[in-house]
Amino acid sequence: MTWADSLRTAWAGMWSSKLRALLTMLGVIIGVAAVITLVAIGNGASQAVASRIETLGTNVLFVTPGPGTPFTTRQVAYIRDNTPVARVVVPLLNSGGQLSVGTSTLPAPVVGTTPGYQALGAIHLAAGRFLAPADITFNRDAVVLGANVSQALFGAGNPVGAHVSLLGQRFTVVGVLQPVGQGPGVSQDNSVFIPLPVAQFLLSTQNLSAVLVGASSPTAASQAQDLLTNLYTNRFGSASSVTVASEDQVLATLSATRATFTNLLAGTALISLVVGGIGIMNIMLVSVTERTREIGVRRAVGAVPEDVVLQFLLEAMVMSLTGGALGVGVGLVLVHLAPLILKTPAVFTPSAVVLAFVFSTLVGLVFGMYPAVKASHLHPIDALRHSG
Amino acid sequence: MIRVEHLTKDYPMAGGTVRALHEVSFEIPTGSLAAIMGQSGSGKTTLLNLLGGLDGPTAGRYWLNGRDVSDFGVVEWSRERNRTIGFVFQAFNLLPSMSALGNVELPLVYRRVAPRQRRQRAQAVLETMGLANRSHHRPTELSGGQQQRVAIARALVGDPPLLLADEPTGNLDAETGQEILDLLAALHRQGRTIVIVTHSAEVAARCEVVLQMRDGRMLPATAGADGGVAHDLG
Ligand SMILES: Nc1ncnc2c1ncn2[C@@H]1O[C@H](COP(=O)(O)OP(=O)(O)OP(=O)(O)O)[C@@H](O)[C@H]1O
Ligand SMILES: [Mg+2]
Numbered sequence: 001m002t003w004a005d006s007l008r009t010a011w012a013g014m015w016s017s018k019l020r021a022l023l024t025m026l027g028v029i030i031g032v033a034a035v036i037t038l039v040a041i042g043n044g045a046s047q048a049v050a051s052r053i054e055t056l057g058t059n060v061l062f063v064t065p066g067p068g069t070p071f072t073t074r075q076v077a078y079i080r081d082n083t084p085v086a087r088v089v090v091p092l093l094n095s096g097g098q099l100s101v102g103t104s105t106l107p108a109p110v111v112g113t114t115p116g117y118q119a120l121g122a123i124h125l126a127a128g129r130f131l132a133p134a135d136i137t138f139n140r141d142a143v144v145l146g147a148n149v150s151q152a153l154f155g156a157g158n159p160v161g162a163h164v165s166l167l168g169q170r171f172t173v174v175g176v177l178q179p180v181g182q183g184p185g186v187s188q189d190n191s192v193f194i195p196l197p198v199a200q201f202l203l204s205t206q207n208l209s210a211v212l213v214g215a216s217s218p219t220a221a222s223q224a225q226d227l228l229t230n231l232y233t234n235r236f237g238s239a240s241s242v243t244v245a246s247e248d249q250v251l252a253t254l255s256a257t258r259a260t261f262t263n264l265l266a267g268t269a270l271i272s273l274v275v276g277g278i279g280i281m282n283i284m285l286v287s288v289t290e291r292t293r294e295i296g297v298r299r300a301v302g303a304v305p306e307d308v309v310l311q312f313l314l315e316a317m318v319m320s321l322t323g324g325a326l327g328v329g330v331g332l333v334l335v336h337l338a339p340l341i342l343k344t345p346a347v348f349t350p351s352a353v354v355l356a357f358v359f360s361t362l363v364g365l366v367f368g369m370y371p372a373v374k375a376s377h378l379h380p381i382d383a384l385r386h387s388g
Numbered sequence: 389m390i391r392v393e394h395l396t397k398d399y400p401m402a403g404g405t406v407r408a409l410h411e412v413s414f415e416i417p418t419g420s421l422a423a424i425m426g427q428s429g430s431g432k433t434t435l436l437n438l439l440g441g442l443d444g445p446t447a448g449r450y451w452l453n454g455r456d457v458s459d460f461g462v463v464e465w466s467r468e469r470n471r472t473i474g475f476v477f478q479a480f481n482l483l484p485s486m487s488a489l490g491n492v493e494l495p496l497v498y499r500r501v502a503p504r505q506r507r508q509r510a511q512a513v514l515e516t517m518g519l520a521n522r523s524h525h526r527p528t529e530l531s532g533g534q535q536q537r538v539a540i541a542r543a544l545v546g547d548p549p550l551l552l553a554d555e556p557t558g559n560l561d562a563e564t565g566q567e568i569l570d571l572l573a574a575l576h577r578q579g580r581t582i583v584i585v586t587h588s589a590e591v592a593a594r595c596e597v598v599l600q601m602r603d604g605r606m607l608p609a610t611a612g613a614d615g616g617v618a619h620d621l622g
Contacts, residue, residue: 001497001498001500002500005497005503012485016485025396053422081478101559191417292482293481294485296481296483297481297483297494298494298498299442299466300440300469300475300481301469301470301475301494301495301498301542302444302466302467302469302471302495302498302546303466303498304462304466304467304472304498305463307498362485379443380442380443381442382441384442384477
């Protein structure tokens with residue numbers, strides 16, 4: 001039997017039970033589509049991470065308390081006193097809240113901070129102003145909206161001077177930020193900024209989430225990092241009670257986490273491909289049993305065992321590869337839909353298609369082999385005598 | 389054409405072995421029409437399967453066309469069946485998913501004949517079977533006699549010198565059965581060696597070689613009605 005004939009036979013075998021073939025292929029379709037989509041989402045996130053590295057500037061350090069470490073506003077003065085190289089020291093208290101204007105509401109990350117935050121260089125105002133010293137001194141209920149928040153609550157209009165309700169309090173909008181683009185984790189575009197004392201009061205806490213330290217040069221930043229690391233290790237007796245890391249390092253860690261996450265997702269997707277392969281194997285075993293007599297007839301008219309192997313192996317391959325091709329199609333659609341539905345960037349990579357194809361070929365080969373070999377080992381007489 | 393010596397076949401069973409053939413020896417000359425007769429269970433099908441290499445003997449030797457094929461492997465037998473042997477089964481054994489034409493083509497597929505040529509050849513053979521206008525029917529859309537003629541067409545398409553038929557009329561009514569036997573007789577006249585397993589003494593009477601079997605043994609050879617002269621069946 002020639003390859004062309006084997007392929008034709010395999011295709012006819014699949015075509016003769018279309019629904020069953022489709023259901024069998026579903027596992028591979030889902031697996032391949034998942035690989036392509038999840039890898040695209042993972043890549044999208046990683047690229048966003050890379051593009052965000054510039055936003056806060058590379059000379060900024062994050063001083064973050066470990067769990068259970070007391071970390072109050074006093075740390076700001078402590079850090080400022082002990083780190084002469086620091087250009088600016090800014091406290092942060094991160095939280096989440098529900099913003100509402102009239103009937104529209106929006107959940108948003110809430111950042112309690114001081115006017116110094118603007119000096120880090122990441123704030124670009126679209127309208128109004130950022131938090132001012134007087135807002136801190138007088139505990140004013142002032143809020144600065146991220147670009148997306150403003151867009152969602154006020155549309156294209158200028159919200160400066162409008163009132164929003166947040167954490168059970170009525171705030172006055174004093175400024176709106178320019179969009180910086182989609183980023184990892186909490187994006188500045190989706191956040192709102194309020195005075196630190198107001199945030200601490202409303203959340204009834206004295207603690208801070210982090211202190212940002214801005215230096216004037218990379219050298220100064222790394223000096224400050226060494227200094228602060230020693231300082232806190234000595235003070236709390238453990239290197240993990242307070243972490244001092246540059247934004248690059250934080251983002252690199254985040255990026256690595258994302259990569260691990262992407263690999264995990266891709267791994268999960270590959271597992272579903274393997275499950276799809278088991279489905280193919282199952283159906284091929286059923287098919288071999290159903291067509292035992294056909295195998296006997298083919299052997300009687302001159303098929304050698306290899307012909308039988310080829311016929312059933314190709315049928316499994318045709319199924320897994322057709323499933324793979326359909327999966328690539330579904331995957332491409334999902335990659336385009338993901339940013340719209342999941343609001344997360346997705347970057348398509350051709351290598352994911354290659355990976356998916358290689359894998360579905362392997363799946364067809366590996367899981368088709370056993371039923372095919374089993375079929376070829378059938379004794380022609382037993383096969384012909386098989387009832388049904 | 390066919391010579392076997394001391395052919396023995398044991399089937400391993402749970403409670404010991406079943407000896408289906410017991411040191412069977414005989415000869416069927418080229419171009420003859422031979423009948424294998426005997427009661428049910430006497431080993432006729434077993435013998436025919438051994439002659440066609442669908443099964444291997446436990447002991448004994450077998451010469452086909454002057455060649456010792458006793459030690460043929462699975463692949464050699466597949467080739468041999470493809471080129472020199474045509475099978476006709478009692479149960480027709482057509483592939484239900486294929487048209488009559490597709491079924492008839494099958495041996496040529498395994499002979500790697502190009503699609504166009506094998507289609508032409510299969511169509512030609514179907515025509516000689518009087519099935520020209522049935523070539524695109526599925527087996528289920530054909531009568532029993534038509535199905536058996538398709539099966540014979542499949543056995544003939546590769547032009548094998550030897551035809552093995554196991555009760556080819558067993559599933560057909562008397563009249564249709566007669567038609568099939570006439571067909572086989574005509575093929576015999578064209579020079580083919582034909583071996584038929586049959587229960588009909590009438591059929592056997594027209595055969596040049598009659599092999600009588602009982603309990604896996606071959607009874608002393610008897611010649612056909614008029615001592616080996618070819619005759620039409622029926
Ligand atoms: N696969 C098998 N396993 C065990 N025993 C078998 C097998 N095939 C045949 N036999 C036994 O071998 C003997 C001969 O069987 P065979 O099928 O050759 O008979 P037969 O002459 O063709 O009978 P029938 O006229 O009914 O078709 C029987 O006793 C049968 O039980
Ligand atoms: Mg029988």
